Each structure stands twice: as structure tokens, then as C-alpha cells.
Amino acid sequence: MSERPEVGEADATADGTPFRAGFVALCGRPNVGKSTLLNALVGQDLAIATRFPQTTRERMLGVWNDEAFQAVLVDTPGIHRAKSELNRFMVDEALRGAKDVDLVLLLAEAPILVDEEALDNWTPGPGARAALESLIELGRPMVLVLTKCDRLPSRDSLIPVLARWSELHEFAAVIPTSAVEKEGLEAIRDQILAHLPEGEALYDPELLSDRSMRWHAAECVRAELFGKLGDELPYSCAVTIESYRAGRSRDRIGATVHVERKSQKGIVIGAGGRVIKSIGRDARARISELTGRPCDLFLEVRVTENWTKDRKKLESLGYREPS
Ligand SMILES: Nc1nc2c(ncn2[C@@H]2O[C@H](COP(=O)(O)OP(=O)(O)OP(=O)(O)O)[C@@H](O)[C@H]2O)c(=O)[nH]1
Ligand SMILES: [Mg+2]
Structure with missing residues (x-):
């Protein structure tokens, strides 16, 4: 996250509730859809997203201006076992991005499993668990976002998946989504609103990102x-x-x-x-x-x-x- 600008008193929104503003980090393993989700939320292709893992190398803040809040979304590199200097930089950058934020969205791909037996035995893999552990250490509230749900034959198959994830951590919520089909975004919005503190916008609403x-x-x-x-x-x-x-x-x-x-x-x-x-x-x-x-x-x-x-x-x- 970047330095938090000074915050003044919040103005009320049209329905009389106080305006909210703060930081929300999008974190998880490489290629789970962090950059794509950021773009879907802000409504513009600010972050590059490709079919290759480890596309994002640096943090980027994307500013989402809603009528009730300003959420500064932090796109982060995927958390993985780093070998090279570049990869170590990327993982450090991801954890810096989630430090001190108001909410972490932990993204994980919904597994594509067709037969029931495979689903019963399914559990998040070691890489996903390691990413979760390193984020738990930061001590921020966390929402689990299951991504790419449009690829599933049926959403019913998510029930055991959500249950397995919930055994690993007390998430504030678990939300099945598809950035491609714009599903689940309203539920993410609700969670962001619930976690942001009252306060004025942190960034000029004209600004789309913190990058040049x-x-x-x-x-x-x-x-x-x-x-x-x-x-x-x-x-x-x-x-x-x-x-x-x-x-x-x-x-x-x-x-x-x-x-x-x-x-x-x-x-x-x-x-x-x-x-x-x-x-x-x-x-x-x-x-x-x-x-x-x-x-x-x-x-x-x-x-x-x-x-x-x-x-x-x-x-x-x-x-x-x-x-
Ligand atoms: N079917 C489907 N594909 C998706 C969805 N969201 C992302 N993808 C695809 O998943 C791939 C990875 O997306 P990214 O947004 O680059 O993933 P990332 O987590 O930012 O990846 P890194 O920056 O490499 O860590 C791309 O090919 C996206 O098009 C989704 O909701 N549905
Ligand atoms: Mg990315």
C-alpha cells in the first residue's frame, strides 16, 4: 500500500450515510484473476491481464469511485515460491501491497471438478495455503473471492469448496464470482462498503491509478x-x-x-x-x-x-x- 493521505471529515452521501474511503488489496496465487477483477471493478483496463502466471510484477493502485465510497484497489503480484531476485521482489511487493489495508480480497480459482468424489476429496493446494498463511500474518480482515466460476458446469459444486476454504480461516465472507460475466461484483461491493472507514476520498476522483x-x-x-x-x-x-x-x-x-x-x-x-x-x-x-x-x-x-x-x-x- 502507499502512504495514506491525510483524511478529513466525511461528507454524507445522497441517502444520508457517511462517505467511506480506504484501501482494498487483491491478493492470491499467480493467474487467479486479480488484475482482471480490478479492471472489472473500476470499469477500465488499468492493469494488464494475460493468460500467463506472474504477469503483474508491481503493485498498482486503481481508484474505484462509487457514490457511497472511494475504494483504492491494490493490484498485487501473485504470491508464489520465489527463486530469482525478480520473483522475490514480486512476492515482497505483493505482501507490501496488503499491509495496513482495510480489507484483503483473497482470490482463489474455483476448481473445475465434475465428479462428486473428486469434490469431496478436494482441498486448497499447498501454494494456495501458503499464500493464505502469509496474508493471515498481516492481520487484516479477509474476504475469500472464488474466481472464474463461469467455467463451472454447476454452481452447486461450490458448496464443498467454500466449506473447505472456511475450515482454514474465518473469512468475513466467501464470494463466488466471475469477472468475465460480472457476477458476484455486487457482493464484493457490499463487503468493501462494510469494511471501509468513514472519511473523505483519499485520491482525486479524476485520478484512475497512482501510476504515471x-x-x-x-x-x-x-x-x-x-x-x-x-x-x-x-x-x-x-x-x-x-x-x-x-x-x-x-x-x-x-x-x-x-x-x-x-x-x-x-x-x-x-x-x-x-x-x-x-x-x-x-x-x-x-x-x-x-x-x-x-x-x-x-x-x-x-x-x-x-x-x-x-x-x-x-x-x-x-x-x-x-x-
Ligand atoms: N473464465 C474466466 N477467466 C478469467 C476470469 N478472470 C480472469 N480470467 C483469466 O485468467 C487469466 C489470468 O488473469 P489475470 O487477471 O492476469 O490474473 P492475475 O491473478 O492478475 O495474474 P498474475 O498477475 O499473473 O498474478 C487471464 O487469461 C484472464 O482472462 C473469469 O472470471 N473467468
Ligand atoms: Mg495480475
Whole structure:
């Protein structure tokens, strides 16, 4: 979470109840749907979401302005067993994101199980339990959000799943959801409202996220790297923005894609520059979607040897703890 701004006295909402404002972290294992849910709640694609685990690397605050509250939603990286320096940074970042918040939404995928016997024997896996344990240590109220329920043949199959989860922790609520079908979002809203303290909005309601457009532009490029480069290479890629000039009618952005090894550079560029061109074209469209303005995007690929394993190099690429 970021520094909590000073809070003034709350104004009443239209129905006379006091306005509420605070922080809500979205946490859980990689790929469970945290970024997708944040986007669904705020109603805009602020956080990149891909079919690959470990897409999100840094915290991002997305501001959800409801008539009764302002919830500052904290998107976090997935909690997992980290091996590289980059992965350790990501897990630390996730736990920093959940520290001192008013509510933690613990997201977990609803298991797709068809036969009853498998359901009776089902229990959250070791990774999910470890994520839960590390969040319990932070001592914040927690709501369990079961995600991707649209994939289930029947919602009845959730009853034993909800029961197993409830044996592990006293959640304030357990909510089956589908971000894709916008199901369960109202129940999440109710829980957020119940947990936020009374107070004025913490952020300017015009502000969508706490991150600069430069940061979002780099994320847009990363999303396209995930979309266009096989299963492994995106994990070796980082993106830095070298220049961002807002012109009168269009923005002009220069970015570098960092890879870890020389052999990776050729793959990112592709024969005749085909791959990098298509990454650039689609990233540009994503950036324009966010800014509402056309832009030119110039991409360069550079080898920053073994950057995922070296704390100093990570910091130089922007992955650093807040000072
Ligand atoms: N069917 C279905 N798929 C979903 C839903 N929510 C997310 N997904 C998919 O799950 C995948 C992962 O989604 P993300 O939002 O990136 O997950 P995440 O938890 O942020 O992942 P990391 O940032 O990697 O930890 C994407 O392919 C999403 O489209 C849902 O409600 N239903
Ligand atoms: Mg994510």
C-alpha cells in the first residue's frame, strides 16, 4: 500500500450515510484473476491481464469511485515460491501491497471438478495455503473471492469448496464470482462498503491509478510481449520508457525492451523485424485506449544480461522497493 493521505471529515452521501474511503488489496496465487477483477471493478483496463502466471510484477493502485465510497484497489503480484531476485521482489511487493489495508480480497480459482468424489476429496493446494498463511500474518480482515466460476458446469459444486476454504480461516465472507460475466461484483461491493472507514476520498476522483502514463505505457508493451512471444521469453523481458513527449495532437514514446541474453534479442525482433513491429503496433493501440490520444511508439531491444537475477539491475529497470 502507499502512504495514506491525510483524511478529513466525511461528507454524507445522497441517502444520508457517511462517505467511506480506504484501501482494498487483491491478493492470491499467480493467474487467479486479480488484475482482471480490478479492471472489472473500476470499469477500465488499468492493469494488464494475460493468460500467463506472474504477469503483474508491481503493485498498482486503481481508484474505484462509487457514490457511497472511494475504494483504492491494490493490484498485487501473485504470491508464489520465489527463486530469482525478480520473483522475490514480486512476492515482497505483493505482501507490501496488503499491509495496513482495510480489507484483503483473497482470490482463489474455483476448481473445475465434475465428479462428486473428486469434490469431496478436494482441498486448497499447498501454494494456495501458503499464500493464505502469509496474508493471515498481516492481520487484516479477509474476504475469500472464488474466481472464474463461469467455467463451472454447476454452481452447486461450490458448496464443498467454500466449506473447505472456511475450515482454514474465518473469512468475513466467501464470494463466488466471475469477472468475465460480472457476477458476484455486487457482493464484493457490499463487503468493501462494510469494511471501509468513514472519511473523505483519499485520491482525486479524476485520478484512475497512482501510476504515471509512462508506467502504464511500459505495461502495455509488456502485455504485448506476453501475447506475442511464446511461453518463456516474456519472463526474461522488462520494458523501460526512455522518452514520453506529449505533442499537441499525439504522444511520442520511446521504449526499450530488455532481454537477458543475446539469443533472445533476435527472437523479440523476429525475421525482418516482424515480431517487434506487431508488438509495437498493438501496444500503441493499448496506450491510445488508455490516454484517449493517438501515439507513436518507438521500440528498441537491448541485452541487459541476467537482469532477473541481479538486484542492482532490477533496480535500474525500475523494480525497486519504495524508499
Ligand atoms: N473464465 C474466466 N477467466 C478469467 C476470469 N478472470 C480472469 N480470467 C483469466 O485468467 C487469466 C489470468 O488473469 P489475470 O487477471 O492476469 O490474473 P492475475 O491473478 O492478475 O495474474 P498474475 O498477475 O499473473 O498474478 C487471464 O487469461 C484472464 O482472462 C473469469 O472470471 N473467468
Ligand atoms: Mg495480475
